[in-house]
Amino acid sequence: MDWFVITLRQYPELAVFLTLSLGYFIGSFKVGSFSLGTVTSVLLVGVLVxxxxxxxxxxxxxxxxxxxxFAVGYSVGPxxxxxxxxxxxxxxxxxxxxxxxxxxxxxxxxxxxxxxxxxxxxxxxxxxxxxxxxxxxxxxxxxxxxxxxxxxxxxxxxxxxxxxxxxxxxxxxxxxxxxxxxxxxxxxxxxxxxELELKLGGSSIGDDPAIASAYDRVIYNAYQIAGHSYACNKTVAQTEAELQSKGRRLFIQRIRKGKEIKDVTPDTIIEENDVIALGGRREYMMNYVAVNEKEVLDAELLNFPLEVLSVMIIRKEVVDKTLAELRQADYMHGVVVRTIKRAGIEIPVLPNTKLNKGDMIELIGTKRDVEAAIVHIGYADRPTNTTDMIFVGxxxxxxxxxxxxxxxxxxxxxxxxxxxxxxxxxxxFGWLRGQHPTFGRIPEPALWVMNNVGxxxxxxxxxxxxxxxxxxxxxxxxxxxxxxxxxxxxxxxxxxxxxxxxxxxxxxxxxxxxxxxxxxxxxxxxxxxxxxxxxxxxxxxxxxxxxxxxxxxxxxxxxxxxxx
Structure with a gap:
């Protein structure tokens, strides 16, 4: 024990890391909903050491x-x-x-x-x-x-x-x-x-806490088209317009014709016995009742790559628009907004939610559709490990x-x-980053280290x-x-x-x-x-x-x- 104490006095940096380790460990415990939290735990362990x-x-x-x-200011600047x-x-x-x-x-x-x-x-x-x-x-x-x-x-x-x-x-x-x-x-x-959710364009589907966690998910199902289906012998564009007229913002991404699988265009004709890959936000899919179509398991049809990408809103054509207005834009075809974060806090994804400059929206869709939408929305926050230390220093x-x-x-x-x-x-500097996102990048993990560990x-x-x-x-x-x-x-x-x-x-x-x-x-x-x-x-x-x-x-x- 004497050796341990003498070593900590000789190398005080070890005492700091001992304090951090024990403090984070104690701070992770909860009694009901109460926790001391990391900061208080680290302080008390530091006092003991x-x-x-x-x-x-x-x-x-x-x-x-x-x-x-600096990290605090950078996070809330925009x-x-x-x-x-x-x-x-x-x-x-x-x-x-x-x-x-x-x-x-x-x-x-x-x-x-x-x-x-x-x-x-x-x-x-x-x-x-x-x-x-x-x-x-x-x-x-x-x-x-x-x-x-x-x-x-x-x-x-x-x-x-x-x-x-x-x-x-x-x-x-x-x-x-x-x-x-x-x-x-x-x-x-x-x-x-x-009432507020309804005012923002929500619906009673979000009332049940059991499905609230599924609210931000996107799913795709495969349906076989019957001869008496309203989609039969119509184009993809006509079918999607019909779906959206009934309040279901769903998209047809691919189609199987016999043994052949094809990517669709707005003019693609849907015929009897075709199998379509239909996708969108889960609440719309849950509202979709396939009366004339039969849901089938077609792993090959549904096995296509999706891009999930966070995009910072900076374009004037998007700032101050509601989510519903953004969804109506032509460039949002096939693209779904999965989450919206403002100052790192997730806010409701509802039709009348207003979008602010600097908001981070998470898009999901095929790479082609997502990349086309980014041009009109803002700056793609692509995953990276590099921090602009010139900017920080x-x-x-x-x-x-x-x-x-x-x-x-x-x-x-x-x-x-x-x-x-x-x-x-x-x-x-955080505000400057929001105005000109091509420089001053601090990835979220690095920001966490600066904020939390700092x-x-x-x-x-x-x-x-x-x-x-x-x-x-x-x-x-x-x-x-x-x-x-x-x-x-x-x-x-x-x-x-x-x-x-x-x-x-x-x-x-x-x-x-x-x-x-x-x-x-x-x-x-x-x-x-x-x-x-x-x-x-x-x-x-x-x-x-x-x-x-x-x-x-x-x-x-x-x-x-x-x-x-």
């Missing part, structure tokens, strides 16, 4: 924290600036107001309880579940004109307060929005979610330089700090560094900090729900999504969607999430300035 008195350079956490913040359009402005204003109260309530509670800036900043970070505040607030404290030992004491209190208040910040937010939220918004939100450098600029107001140094600058730079490496070092003083700080704060954190979590959320209902008059389902997004609590979004049995709350989540993720991180600077 930190009892071994392991010294780690502060530069290590700074590198990973800047990488994390939605942040896209929200400035007319349709997104109400949600942006709503999120900004909610974020202001997410700052005011922890500040007032901290003053009332007599907490110093370290405990108050940690309470802000934990109660609002915004881990990045730990780093931003620490950077700001380091810029204050106070003794070094006082800085260290204040900085070490931040993770203490974060750990104590984060539990209710996460679980409490999900419970409040999913259980109390419907009561504050008029109740029976399952019916209201169904330059973005973090420019952001850090901007954040390092300090202004003195009344003798107090004011700056965004390098961390705040990296966030702003990420927003701008944050947890930072948190691991924070925990190890603060470990020796953590227990003493917890004793000083006491359990009253947990209650104070619960109040700091609940009050802004209750206010957010009432604000959405009575001031902005959003649809109650959209209000729930906006409240979760403004607080950047993805776990709560999942709980809300389960509670209302619909994906529609995500329509209010994406723009507000972009605003919340930006402002709440910047509050790490403001809370220190307010408390100082």
């Amino acid at each position: 930190g009892q071994l008195d392991i010294a780690i350079s502060a530069n290590v956490k700074s590198v990973f924290f800047l990488m994390f913040l 939605q942040f600036f896209g929200g400035l359009k007319k349709d997104g402005l109400p949600q942006m204003l709503y999120a900004a107001i909610v974020c202001v109260f997410c700052l005011i309530f922890p500040f007032l509670i901290g003053k009332l309880m007599g907490y110093d800036m370290g405990l108050t900043a940690g309470m802000l970070a934990g109660s609002q579940t915004i881990s990045a505040v730990i780093g931003v607030a620490s950077d700001t404290i380091n810029h204050l004109n106070i003794p070094a030992d006082q800085k260290a004491s204040l900085i070490n209190k931040i993770p203490v307060a974060y750990a104590v208040t984060y539990i209710f910040g996460t679980a409490g937010s999900a419970w409040l929005l999913a259980s109390i939220g419907p009561r504050l918004l008029g109740g029976n939100l399952v019916e209201k979610a169904k 330059l973005g973090i450098l420019l952001g850090g330089l901007f954040g390092a600029i300090s202004l003195r107001i009344g003798g107090l140094p004011i700056s965004l700090s390098t961390s705040g600058g990296a966030l702003i730079s990420g927003l701008i 944050l947890n490496m930072f948190i691991a070092v924070v925990g190890i560094t603060a470990g020796p003083s953590f227990v003493e700080g917890f004793k000083e704060a006491g359990w009253g900090l947990f209650i104070a954190g619960a109040a700091a979590t609940a009050l802004p959320l209750i206010f957010a729900l009432l604000l959405g209902r009575y001031v902005f008059k959003f649809h109650p389902i959209i209000t729930l999504g906006c409240a979760a997004g403004s607080r950047t609590t993805t776990a709560a979004l999942g709980a809300i969607q389960d509670a209302v049995k619909s994906k529609t709350p995500a329509l209010g989540y994406t723009v507000t999430y972009a605003v919340g993720n930006t402002l709440l991180i910047i509050w790490g600077v403001l809370i220190i300035l307010l408390m100082s």
